[in-house]
Amino acid sequence: xxxxxxxxxxxxxxxxxxxxxxxxxxxxxxxxxxxxxxxxxxxxxxxxxxxxxxxxxxxxxxxxxxxxxxxxxxxxxxxxxxxxxxxxxxxxxxxxxxxxxxxxxxxxxxxxxxxxxxxxxxxxxxxxxxxxxxxxxxxxxxxxxxxxxxxxxxxxxxxxxxxxxxxx
Amino acid sequence: xxxxxxxxxxxxxxxxxxxxxxxxxxxxxxxxxxxxxxxxxxxxxxxxxxxxxxxxxxxxxxxxxxxxxxxxxxxxxxxxxxxxxxxxxxxxxxxxxxxxxx
Numbered sequence: 001x002x003x004x005x006x007x008x009x010x011x012x013x014x015x016x017x018x019x020x021x022x023x024x025x026x027x028x029x030x031x032x033x034x035x036x037x038x039x040x041x042x043x044x045x046x047x048x049x050x051x052x053x054x055x056x057x058x059x060x061x062x063x064x065x066x067x068x069x070x071x072x073x074x075x076x077x078x079x080x081x082x083x084x085x086x087x088x089x090x091x092x093x094x095x096x097x098x099x100x101x102x103x104x105x106x107x108x109x110x111x112x113x114x115x116x117x118x119x120x121x122x123x124x125x126x127x128x129x130x131x132x133x134x135x136x137x138x139x140x141x142x143x144x145x146x147x148x149x150x151x152x153x154x155x156x157x158x159x160x161x162x163x164x165x166x167x168x
Numbered sequence: 169x170x171x172x173x174x175x176x177x178x179x180x181x182x183x184x185x186x187x188x189x190x191x192x193x194x195x196x197x198x199x200x201x202x203x204x205x206x207x208x209x210x211x212x213x214x215x216x217x218x219x220x221x222x223x224x225x226x227x228x229x230x231x232x233x234x235x236x237x238x239x240x241x242x243x244x245x246x247x248x249x250x251x252x253x254x255x256x257x258x259x260x261x262x263x264x265x266x267x268x269x270x
Contacts (some may be wrong), residue, residue, distance in 0.1 A: 014205045016184050020191035025199050033204050035184075039210045040178075041243040045171045046221045051213070051232050052254050058236055059206075063243050067203065070247045074199075074254050075265030086205035087196055095193030099186045106182040115174040126229065134226035135233065142230055146237035165189040 012038035025072045029064060036060040047126040109159050170221075184211035195199050198253065202246045209239045228268040 015035030018029050036059045043052035124130045135143055171177075186208060191204025213232045220228025253265060 001170045009172075009176075012180070012210075013183060013187070015177050016187040019200070019203050020187060020195065025197070028203050032206060036210060037206060039214060042171075042177075042214060043217055046177070047170070048216045048217045048229055048232070049219070051217060051229055051236075054233070054236055055213075058240060059210075063206070063240055065249060066243055067199075070259070071199065072250060073251065094192050097189055098193060099190035102189065103182060103186040107179065110175060110178050110182065115178075115222065118174065118222045121221070121224045125224065126180055126224070129225055131229050131233075134230050139227070139230045142234055146234055147243050149237055153244050157244050160245075160248050160252060 002045070008041040008045070010012045011035075012042065025074075027070070029067050031069060032067070033060050033064050047121055050128050050131045051126070051127050083109070122161065172207065174218060174222055177214065181211045181215040181218065184208075184214070196262055198246075198250050198265070204249070205246075206239060206243070209235055224269065 012035050015031045015033075015038060018031030019035065022028050022031060036055060036121040040055040042062070045054055125130075184185055188207035188211065190206045191207065192201050193203065213235050216228040216235070217230045220226065220232075249265070
């Protein structure tokens with residue numbers, strides 16, 4: 001067990017707990033950035049260098065900036081975001097209890113499963129070259145689906161915002 | 169396996185997923201619920217990359233790439249919806265989503 005991996009795992013769990021627990025949205029975003037950076041370190045430890053870098057650049061960079069933009073856009077009404085309006089009776093204890101039960105079920109499933117020993121990897125595993133070969137030679141359809149999905153998302157956002165403006 | 173055994177990574181992924189799930193169940197602010205969903209995406213990518221390393225196959229990496237693309241698209245659409253709710257209601261509660269109908 002390498003201490004770097006254990007540290008990254010602990011930071012990832014702490015960041016995730018921070019996302020759920022903090023009452024101020026900006027703190028949630030920063031905790032999520034911490035969680036994603038720790039996950040990127042774990043990815044690199046798993047020989048997935050390229051996906052680790054993508055995680056940092058796309059997720060911790062671009063997507064989190066999007067979240068921060070929205071939080072600062074809604075900034076003056078921050079107390080409205082923070083206040084937990086209309087919490088259902090018993091929602092918090094019931095939700096936590098359901099989550100813990102689900103985690104126990106997952107633990108049982110993992111313990112009953114025997115995982116084979118990991119296979120040896122060749123030198124270029126997880127680099128940009130290997131990833132590009134897998135993406136462009138074997139899974140071209142995935143690339144095209146991702147492009148289509150992102151375009152649909154962009155067009156959808158524009159349609160959502162524009163229609164609301166015309167209604168005014 | 170580098171760092172820790174396969175079981176360690178799988179249990180860590182399950183723990184992160186459950187924390188995100190609890191966030192979706194317990195919080196009422198749609199912004200925090202969206203961030204909890206991002207935590208669950210991260211747990212899923214960790215699981216895919218763990219098994220990609222275990223089988224020494226690159227297919228898990230390709231699927232993680234797909235997860236990143238879907239996560240970015242989901243964040244864009246979800247944040248647009250949250251901004252719309254705020255414009256019409258001046259507060260954000262998941263129950264207000266139905267105000268956008270029609």
